[in-house]
Amino acid sequence: MKAVELLLNRSSMPRLVAPGPTQDQLALLEAAALRVPDHMNLTPYECHVFQHEALHTLSEIFVAVANLEGLSEAEQTRAAQLPLRSPCLIVVTTRYCDEPKVPRQEQYASAACATMAMQQMAFAQGLGAIWRTGVYAESDHMKQALGISIDNDIVGFLYVGTPAVPTPIKPKKDKSIFIQR
Numbered sequence: 463m464k465a466v467e468l469l470l471n472r473s474s475m476p477r478l479v480a481p482g483p484t485q486d487q488l489a490l491l492e493a494a495a496l497r498v499p500d501h502m503n504l505t506p507y508e509c510h511v512f513q514h515e516a517l518h519t520l521s522e523i524f525v526a527v528a529n530l531e532g533l534s535e536a537e538q539t540r541a542a543q544l545p546l547r548s549p550c551l552i553v554v555t556t557r558y559c560d561e562p563k564v565p566r567q568e569q570y571a572s573a574a575c576a577t578m579a580m581q582q583m584a585f586a587q588g589l590g591a592i593w594r595t596g597v598y599a600e601s602d603h604m605k606q607a608l609g610i611s612i613d614n615d616i617v618g619f620l621y622v623g624t625p626a627v628p629t630p631i632k633p634k635k636d637k638s639i640f641i642q643r
């Protein structure tokens with residue numbers, strides 16, 4: 463896929479099925495995540511990849527976190543299914559570095575770019591992906607369960623798999639954000 467085509471058509475895919483990414487495809491996602499703008503080369507993020515049995519462990523974590531967060535019975539029941547919505551789930555977290563020249567928001571920006579780069583690389587390879595957050599991304603209980611320090615942030619859950627249906631390419635937004643000055 464040409465870069466221009468990718469950049470003009472990238473779309474999320476919420477309906478994802480097996481097969482998940484191969485090891486080679488995953489390696490390209492990782493390479494893309496390591497290519498993003500990164501002030502002082504800190505690589506202030508990491509990506510926790512869940513597949514196969516690990517997804518079931520993550521499902522149990524979601525249920526436990528739903529309970530600890532005091533979510534409703536219905537949400538606790540639904541929690542078990544959330545990480546199983548794709549054959550591969552990548553949890554992107556910050557790994558903030560203590561560098562006075564690079565404030566945390568810049569480091570977070572790099573982590574967000576990494577998430578986006580992985581989604582683009584998935585799309586470019588004919589895979590589908592969607593970036594989700596919600597209460598589970600905000601939860602200190604989730605961080606604890608995943609072994610992520612409370613000081614860091616969960617930037618997103620990137621669900622990756624095979625599109626269940628052709629990825630709908632949304633029409634381009636009919637608006638302008640460029641202000642000529």
Ligand SMILES: Cc1cc2nc3c(=O)[nH]c(=O)nc-3n(C[C@H](O)[C@H](O)[C@H](O)COP(=O)(O)O)c2cc1C
Nearest residue numbers: 472473474475476592593594595596597617618632
């Ligand atoms: C930081 C961030 C968090 C998001 N969280 C969610 C979410 O929790 N649930 C959801 O359905 N979409 C979420 N989205 C939106 C989807 O990832 C996606 O962008 C949206 O469905 C629009 O589709 P598109 O990417 O094809 O334009 C989030 C997007 C961003 C950038």
